Amino acid sequence: MIAFLIKRTANAAFVMLAVALLAFVIFRFFGDPVEMMVNEQATLQDRIELRERLGLNDGFVTQYTRFVTNAVQGDFGISYRNQQDVMVLIKERFPATFELVLVATVISLVVGIPAGVITAVYRDSGLANTLQLGSIIGVSLPSFVVGILLILAFSVSLGWLPAFGRGETVDIGWWSTGLLTPSGRAALVLPAISLSTFQVTLVMRLVRAEMLETLRADYIKFARARGVPTRRVQWRHALRNCLMPVITLTGMQIGNLIAFALVTETVFQWPGMGMLFIQAVTFVDLPVMAAYLLIVSLIFVVLNTLVDITYAWVDPRLRDDSARGNG
């Protein structure tokens, strides 16, 4: 187990170093950092000095090492666009994205799991077929289209919910939350629904497939034979055994949701990390782009590694893929 742990962690570290290399190349070679930082009046002398001070004359490896060392300490440099510390900018925006992703995940589980069970248990019933059709439509609807249609329906026509912004927020330490005020909660509804549509269908399809398999198992037949009510067998005995893959999927998808939140955030003018990134893309604000890439990939890689390690911990067969595996 320890060997597996070390191997998996080393693998994750390698991937992160590669992503960091990519971020570094983007940061360093697309656009000259000096030109981005100085103003028009700067003399040649100023530029040369700045170049020296930033260490841009050092060798590639030295610069890359410095970039990684700084990034590990949370130092991603200064934004070209508004001259602020990139980490401060991201820290400001992170809570908005996190709350959006959190609520979307909760929605996906609360809607997706029951829908999956229903489609598996009442196969070929009207309700199940409708849900199945809904799921394939859900996969095919781009999240920004869902967002736009929700705005058209609930903000423009009905005027029930706000179409943009985060509403009022409350600061708890450096964390600003919108969950504690009525306007904050109202503002969260539409973005969270539009972000969760794809995820709902994923969860639903997974639960359905797992349930279909589980319902054929012997212990289910035995429970029925023992006289346990059908409903209890389906929703307790069977469903419980389907939840592990759902938890895995949810964990692995959080990274994707954070990335996809940038689309939702653009539609709803949601002041999160994704909006920050899209604005950075428009202004070619390379430090912000590099930092966002690194942070999102880090979350992605850490979650995947945790999932793998948990699996290996639960199931010892997965620990060793070289000695016993191979076919």
Place this chain on the structure above:
Amino acid sequence: MDKPLPLNPTPALQRPSRLTRLRESDLWFSFCAHPSAIFAAALLALVALTAFLAPWITPQNPYDLAALELWNSEIPPIWEADGQWPYLLGTDTQGRDILSAVLYGSRISLIIGFASVMLALAVGLALGLVAGYFGGWIDNVIMRVGDVLLSMPFILIAILITAIASASLPTGLKDVLAAPILIFAIAVPSWVQYARTVRASAMVEAKKEYVQAAKLIRVKAWRVMLHHILPNCLTPILVAATLNFGLAILSEATLSFLGVGMPPDQPSLGTLIRIGNQYLFSGLWWIVVFPSIQLCLIVLSVNMIGDWLRDALNPKLR
């Protein structure tokens, strides 16, 4: 669809014609037994046909600025009170016919989606075959690159590529190259899936006797890979490619919607939605709704075909 058949059909037998073979295949039978697959195929055929015939069937060329008349702007769809012939789905703020724009836009979306799948397929199959057949360090390098690509969210890679490309190109060239850049940006994160699938089969096949025999009589490596190994792993690839076609169209639309895709003077469906999004609050709902519906119909039909294909080609479900 006919698949490349395995080598050497018995020469003594008369080979039935392609059409007969198709009509008698399991796949065709399954297709006829699934109304949803027929519906999806018909829908996709209709969309593709109208998109490619757009220059001949639409009332105006939405790219031709001379054809736009400002007094024809903001006309609602024909069934609304102020609707006007021939603007079936209304016009936008510059007098552009929405139906024409949607059909022209579908053409761009379909072409970019298709081309990026083809590019990813070509790269993924080639790298996967090489990695699985030769193994060793080359396998290691290819698969590690794939690991790194898969450790970043798909959409993020595509955005970074388009953003960097458009930042480093001069203004004039940027719009001309918008479509190739998008094709490339969507293909980069998606080849890994094909490569992994093919690599797995190539590794298994490479150990088999017929490959050893082929090597022994000095058949060239590329010939073994293309003619012997590749045909054996086409089924899962076909399913993945179909589903990825839907994903590619969605990705293109998302990038264009975010403003890093097709420019407004050659709009794809995503660009049209981006433009229409600005008029969301001014009551001009048709500018954004119709491109959205078209996009959803295209992706929906592709996904339905992909789902059916996956089940039909899965031997476990037969």
